[in-house]
Amino acid sequence: MKTHNTLPKKIKADSIEVLQARLSDTLDAWSHTKQAHWNVRGPGFIAIHELFDKVADAIAESADAIAERLATLGGSPSGCSRDVAKNTSLKPYPHGIASEKKHVDALCASLSTLATSWREAIDHCDKSGDAVTTDLFTRLTGDLDKYIWLIESHNA
Template sequence: MPEAFVAGLNDNTRHKIVDLLNARLADVISLTLAVKQAHWNLKGPGFIGVHELLDEVADRLRESSDLMAERAVILGGFADGTAEVVAEKTKMKPYPLNESELQFHVEALRERFVDVGKRVREALEEAGEIGDDDTEDLFTEVSRQIDKDAWFIGANMPPKG
């Protein structure tokens, strides 16, 4: 493992945290690509508002990816964010292709945001148990943003019942 730029964490802890960061990095990159897939292909009533929202959401997800990747490097690891690694490591359900209906995309994205958000919350708990409060805090920040964007996207769904 390369040199770490943080004091107070032993090598074993740093290795575990870097692995945890890279696991969630794969999910967040995968989620970003799903958002862009929807952004490019959706059509229907409310198109422009959702289309623009998804660009903003993708930007925020990229910021979250940067936080996780940079933290992995600060801890002396490497950020594993190539398309090949993400395709292999993501736990997110594959995003459907050849869909254009706006409501389909809204529901598919909301479902994936909730799923990735759950894994990020699990990661923040694990980081705390391992003893890295700073990474726990980072995951808390990412979790809050994912929850907020899930809500923004889900607000475009028609009322039930």
């Protein structure tokens, strides 16, 4: 899509590719978080159930920010479930688990993979010269690190 964004075309194209890949990861992480939210069981249910919902909302906001940046650069964000499943770098979320501990472990593994992919995006976009996308992923990663800490604290 034509845009009046003044970044050079090469940088825009490079960032669009990175943003789309990270959008797929982010949407997949959102689905993992909702899966945990819906299926967790245990004595601390309400606290962890509500935390998972809060994290899912934050991840959805992150996905929206990534998609909007992608569109700002002239790209066309794809968040359809089939595209996400095909393009995510996250491992599938385990089925058939219910305990708080197992969901905390599984969700932290998924979110840590997401954080790693965002950190790689930071490095890539910084090297290519897209400071705004670098800043976006830096901000999102800081927030995600906090959520991982909040979740993993339930298994301390």
